[in-house]
Amino acid sequence: MCLAVPARVVEIRGDTATVDMEGVRREVSVLLVPDIKTGEYVIVHAGFAIGKLDEHEALESLKLIRQVLKSEVEEC
Amino acid sequence: MGKLNRDEHHGPEFVTLAHGSGGKAAHELVTRFFLPYFDNPILRTLDDQGVFNIEGRRLALTTDTYVVDPLFFRGGDIGRLSICGTVNDLAVCGARAVYLSAGFVIEEGFSIEKLERILLSMKEAAEEARVAVITADTKVVERGACDGLFINTSGIGELPEGVEISSKLVEAGDVVLVSGNIGEHGIAIISQREGIGFETEIASDCAPLSEMVDAILAVGLRPHAMRDPTRGGLATTLNEIAMASGVEVEIEETLVPVSVPVKSACDLLGFDPFYVANEGKLVAFVPERQAQDTLSIMRENRYGRHAAIIGRVVSKGEARVYMKTKIGGRRFVDMLVGEQFPRIC
Amino acid sequence: MARFTAEFENPDDARLLLGKIKNLAQSCDQERVRFMEVCGTHTVAIFRYGIRELVPRNIRLLSGPGCPVCVTPNSAIDQFIRLSRMQDVIATVFGDMMRVPGSDSTLEVEKATGADVRVVYSSLDALNMARANPDRQVVFFAVGFETTAPTIAATLFAALREGIENFFILPANKLIPPAIRAVLDTEDLALNGLICPGHVSTIIGSRVYEFIPSQYGIGAVVTGFQSSDILYAIYLLLRQIVEGKPHVETQYSRLVSDDGNPDALKIMYRVFEPCDSSWRGLGLIPKSGLKLRGEFSRFDFSNRFDVSTAESSEPEGCLCGEVLRGKKEPHDCALFGSACTPEAPVGACMVTTEGTCQAYYRYREKRS
Numbered sequence: 001m002c003l004a005v006p007a008r009v010v011e012i013r014g015d016t017a018t019v020d021m022e023g024v025r026r027e028v029s030v031l032l033v034p035d036i037k038t039g040e041y042v043i044v045h046a047g048f049a050i051g052k053l054d055e056h057e058a059l060e061s062l063k064l065i066r067q068v069l070k071s072e073v074e075e076c
Numbered sequence: 077m078g079k080l081n082r083d084e085h086h087g088p089e090f091v092t093l094a095h096g097s098g099g100k101a102a103h104e105l106v107t108r109f110f111l112p113y114f115d116n117p118i119l120r121t122l123d124d125q126g127v128f129n130i131e132g133r134r135l136a137l138t139t140d141t142y143v144v145d146p147l148f149f150r151g152g153d154i155g156r157l158s159i160c161g162t163v164n165d166l167a168v169c170g171a172r173a174v175y176l177s178a179g180f181v182i183e184e185g186f187s188i189e190k191l192e193r194i195l196l197s198m199k200e201a202a203e204e205a206r207v208a209v210i211t212a213d214t215k216v217v218e219r220g221a222c223d224g225l226f227i228n229t230s231g232i233g234e235l236p237e238g239v240e241i242s243s244k245l246v247e248a249g250d251v252v253l254v255s256g257n258i259g260e261h262g263i264a265i266i267s268q269r270e271g272i273g274f275e276t277e278i279a280s281d282c283a284p285l286s287e288m289v290d291a292i293l294a295v296g297l298r299p300h301a302m303r304d305p306t307r308g309g310l311a312t313t314l315n316e317i318a319m320a321s322g323v324e325v326e327i328e329e330t331l332v333p334v335s336v337p338v339k340s341a342c343d344l345l346g347f348d349p350f351y352v353a354n355e356g357k358l359v360a361f362v363p364e365r366q367a368q369d370t371l372s373i374m375r376e377n378r379y380g381r382h383a384a385i386i387g388r389v390v391s392k393g394e395a396r397v398y399m400k401t402k403i404g405g406r407r408f409v410d411m412l413v414g415e416q417f418p419r420i421c
Numbered sequence: 422m423a424r425f426t427a428e429f430e431n432p433d434d435a436r437l438l439l440g441k442i443k444n445l446a447q448s449c450d451q452e453r454v455r456f457m458e459v460c461g462t463h464t465v466a467i468f469r470y471g472i473r474e475l476v477p478r479n480i481r482l483l484s485g486p487g488c489p490v491c492v493t494p495n496s497a498i499d500q501f502i503r504l505s506r507m508q509d510v511i512a513t514v515f516g517d518m519m520r521v522p523g524s525d526s527t528l529e530v531e532k533a534t535g536a537d538v539r540v541v542y543s544s545l546d547a548l549n550m551a552r553a554n555p556d557r558q559v560v561f562f563a564v565g566f567e568t569t570a571p572t573i574a575a576t577l578f579a580a581l582r583e584g585i586e587n588f589f590i591l592p593a594n595k596l597i598p599p600a601i602r603a604v605l606d607t608e609d610l611a612l613n614g615l616i617c618p619g620h621v622s623t624i625i626g627s628r629v630y631e632f633i634p635s636q637y638g639i640g641a642v643v644t645g646f647q648s649s650d651i652l653y654a655i656y657l658l659l660r661q662i663v664e665g666k667p668h669v670e671t672q673y674s675r676l677v678s679d680d681g682n683p684d685a686l687k688i689m690y691r692v693f694e695p696c697d698s699s700w701r702g703l704g705l706i707p708k709s710g711l712k713l714r715g716e717f718s719r720f721d722f723s724n725r726f727d728v729s730t731a732e733s734s735e736p737e738g739c740l741c742g743e744v745l746r747g748k749k750e751p752h753d754c755a756l757f758g759s760a761c762t763p764e765a766p767v768g769a770c771m772v773t774t775e776g777t778c779q780a781y782y783r784y785r786e787k788r789s
Contacts, residue, residue: 002462002568002620003420005343006425022422023337024267024344025275029545031575032685041425043623043676044344046420046515046565047543048572050685051623051676058424058675065653069437092533100764271539271546345542346516403435403648405471407784414529414764417516418542420569421461421489421775 004045006053009038019044093415096143100411102308103316122320123242124165124303127235134237136171138162139230147190147224150264151279154227155197157355160284161306162231163205167289168302168358170241171233173205178212179228184219194225205284207231239293243320245300250389251367252325255288255358255374256281256382258310259338262352267341272418274344278337281379283356288377292360297370301361308412309351311397313359315411319395327387327399327409335382346419351412361389425675429647438652439475445659446477455481455611456658457747458651459601460618461488461775466646468784476655483747484777486600487618489564490517491745491769491776492700496730497593498523501562503728504591505536510726511554513547514562516540521772524731544576544590551580551588560722563590568620570594570711571685574692577713577720589722592712595698597621598629599709603700605637607746614658616651617643619673624689626681627671640667643677692717701769702735702742741768744777751781758782 007019007028017030019042029048030036042049088095095105111119118126125138142158158178166173178198182191202209209229260281267276285304292299301321305313310332318325334342334349342349356379362370367385374383390398397409446454458464464484467473473482486492502523505512512528519529519540532538537557541547544561551559563573573590580588597618605612617630622643633641640661644654654672661667671677691714698710713721722728735742739761740754751757751770761767763779770778 002460002566002618003343003346004568004620004623005340006422008422021340021344023276023278023335024340026344029543029572029575031578032571032682032688034684041422043620045568045620046572047545048575050568050571050620051682053425054675055424058428061672061674062428062649065434065438065649068441068653068656069434090530090533092529104764271541271543271550401469401471402430403432403470403472403475405475407468407471410763410783414520417519417540419517419773419775420515420542420565421517421773 002045004043004050007042007044007049009036009040009042009049012036012038017049019049096307101414103411121242121244123169125169125171127169134235136166136169136233136235137230138165139228140165141226141228143223143226144265145223146265146268147194149268149280151260152282153194153197154225155194156201156282158227158229159198159201159205159207160282160355162229163207163284163286164304166231166233167284167286168241168304169235170239170289170293171235172290173207173231173233173286175210176202176207176229176231178209180212180214181222181226182214182216183222183224184216186224191225201284205286236293239298241299241302243301243303243317246317246321246323246361246389247300247363248323248389248392249364250300250361251364251385252314252327252387252389253360253362253367253371253374253383253385254310254333255285255380257333257335257338258305258354258357259334259342259349259352261355262309263338263341265353266345272345274341276337276341278335278341281354281356283379285356285358285379288358288374288380291373291377292370295369295373297362297366297373299360299362299366299370303359305354305357305359307353309349309353310359311350311409312411314397314409317361318397321392322395323392324390324394325387325397326390327397329399329401331384331386333382333384346421347416350409351416426647429645429649431649434649435652438649438656442480442652442656442659443477445656445663446480449659449662451479451613451662453479453481454613454659454662455483456614456616456655457483457485457604457612458616459485459487459597460621461491461773462620462646463487463616463618463651464777464780465775466651468780470648470651472648472651480655483612484744484780485604485747486700486703486745487566487597488770488773488775488777489566489569489595490521490773491741492595492702493521493564493593493769494699494701495524496732497591499730500728501560501591502526502528502531503730504560504722504726505531505538507726509557510537511550511557511559512536512538512562513541513550513559514538515564517773518562518564520766521769522766544573548576548580548585548588551585555587558587558589558725560589560591562593564593566595566597566621567624567689570693571624571689574689577692577717578688580720581717589720589725591722594693594711595700596695596709596711597625599706600700600703601633603703603706604746605633607748610746610748612639612747613662614639614667615641616654616658617641619643619645619650619677622673622677622681624682624685626679627669627677628679630669634667634669638667641669643669643671643673645673645676702745704742736767739768741770744770751778754778
């Protein structure tokens with residue numbers, strides 16, 4: 001029930017950050033992700049960064065999916 | 077005689093913003109209320125222009141009113157819009173716009189400097205489109221009675237002999253083309269809106285399409301239908317043509333050109349780029365054998381660099397528009413329902 | 422950014438996933454498998470990709486109550502409409518709320534007839550309007566689930582800190598886990614798995630869903646919104662059925678952790694506390710809403726405005742309640758597509774693109 005878009009943190013000033021979403025930039029509040037750093041990725045909802053996107057996990061997720069797709073054995 | 081009898085059961089009582097946003101409600105407003113009072117065969121075609129004969133010469137007449145807010149936006153302003161929009165409404169039926177009229181409703185207190193900027197835009201756009209504004213009118217209204225400035229332009233143009241282009245002429249097997257990236261104008265406008273705005277380079281695609289159309293016709297190509305998708309977006313235009321011709325249209329999602337920034341902006345606001353306004357794009361339904369040539373000509377034009385073939389007319393019969401999705405699924409593409417509001421869900 | 426989104430929309434992966442799903446669905450040895458996607462944004466994603474028609478016939482995807490606009494009671498909308506009509510009020514809303522029908526009007530109609538209704542993208546924008554218009558009262562319609570509630574909490578925090586006196590909210594936020602429980606408690610609703618919301622879970626974590634397998638014996642997969650996310654979730658739920666081991670799995674691990682976002686939860690519960698709440702269509706669900714705590718209660722609009730309204734009532738013939746529980750599908754409703762359409766919605770499910778009925782209406786085949 002929630003539209004949230006990935007964005008890269010470009011600059012942080014206190015509770016606010018400028019984020020980049022590939023051709024679109026906006027100020028968002030980072031009050032809910034106080035440990036976020038410049039260059040990291042967040043997910044933005046209603047003007048706030050609400051969570052950090054983990055690149056490593058993203059890769060692992062994809063790997064997992066692709067592993068399953070390659071496997072021939074089905075459990076019955 | 078007074079009001080016409082009609083079924084009032086589902087009728088709206090007030091005009092709302094939805095009626096102006098170019099989708100279903102707007103369509104309904106026109107067909108339910110305006111058409112009955114002005115009824116005549118030419119108007120009934122509901123094309124963007126009225127085509128008529130005077131002593132053997134075929135002419136096309138169109139009118140449009142521009143109420144855009146903000147008046148100035150990245151890539152243009154209300155002035156440029158008012159010229160290009162009317163030129164395009166004529167171009168899409170194959171008529172070369174020659175003369176325009178311009179009517180201005182100006183709010184008391186409007187800055188003369190702004191007015192001059194707008195007039196300069198109009199001059200430049202008119203020069204580019206090779207049209208002349210030969211008659212104009214100005215009214216000033218009290219503060220608050222209008223939002224700064226409204227412009228109405230009407231245009232007249234001549235149809236070359238043998239050119240029959242209308243939303244009603246689409247055939248099964250026709251190929252659908254669009255002249256470039258969709259959604260730019262609408263996003264450029266909303267990026268400046270209070271409370272919703274964001275920073276972007278996305279600029280309105282506001283442009284005259286007359287040169288592109290001329291080039292297509294000049295080499296003997298004859299599209300069956302053409303339209304410039306404005307309010308309501310590409311989806312609404314495709315539906316209007318599908319309804320006018322009674323055809324089933326299949327679009328391939330992966331083929332529709334959308335720039336990355338526009339996609340990002342749409343994702344942010346919860347918009348679907350298919351429903352976002354354009355002001356300088358041509359949609360053409362062409363016979364299959366003419367598709368590649370039409371595409372090449374579009375791409376040769378400075379406003380058509382990202383032109384693409386996006387789908388085809390599957391059959392004649394039921395009027396609807398489908399999309400083959402990125403992953404090979406199918407979804408039905410409706411007309412815009414009401415205005416698209418930014419969403420959080 | 423492609424690594425987070427485009428990579429998860431790969432059409433070849435989709436094709437292969439569908440193959441796996443087909444195989445598993447066959448070996449499931451069940452005439453019909455029913456999964457519910459709780460979240461409205463998932464409903465829309467499923468339709469946008471055309472997933473419903475791509476999965477095997479014996480898999481039924483039901484849409485759940487995760488559409489905050491759809492479940493906001495009539496009475497709250499009526500109250501907010503009354504507020505918007507007041508002269509000195511600036512009524513601020515998320516765009517989603519503009520066309521929701523109250524008992525006899527919508528905010529869109531109110532705006533057309535002169536109310537100062539403004540769409541905002543963030544509650545922070547509404548607070549800005551309060552700062553910029555000190556002689557007006559700004560009221561914000563606080564809807565949304567746990568994804569949105571912390572953002573509103575943060576805004577109120579700022580308002581308190583700055584001593585802003587002309588900013589109020591109509592509290593209508595709701596919590597997802599109690600609603601899931603209410604749905605699962607529905608009689609005659611045999612579900613075989615749940616597709617859990619991705620962004621709500623970013624805040625609340627995935628551990629909260631443990632009650633689903635442990636108390637109801639079905640699996641729960643927290644997943645993202647791209648095609649591979651959703652298809653993989655369906656695959657995982659099928660695998661759980663075949664293996665006979667229902668449990669909670671987090672497919673959306675690039676964003677969702679077991680414990681969610683503790684900072685966001687902290688601020689949310691600093692400002693709000695759970696209360697019993699009425700859900701349009703579902704009725705009263707205990708401890709499923711959020712109300713303002715102590716020092717923040719000054720921001721509750723009811724402390725400044727008196728807009729009592731009648732109790733909510735559903736329009737006659739409207740099946741939204743059962744649709745939200747997954748008991749009925751839009752086509753089962755006599756009003757669907759005739760008296761109730763996106764242009765003239767009767768019930769909340771038809772109002773937003775997320776609402777089950779509108780999603781079905783817009784994206785599926787038009788039934789003749």
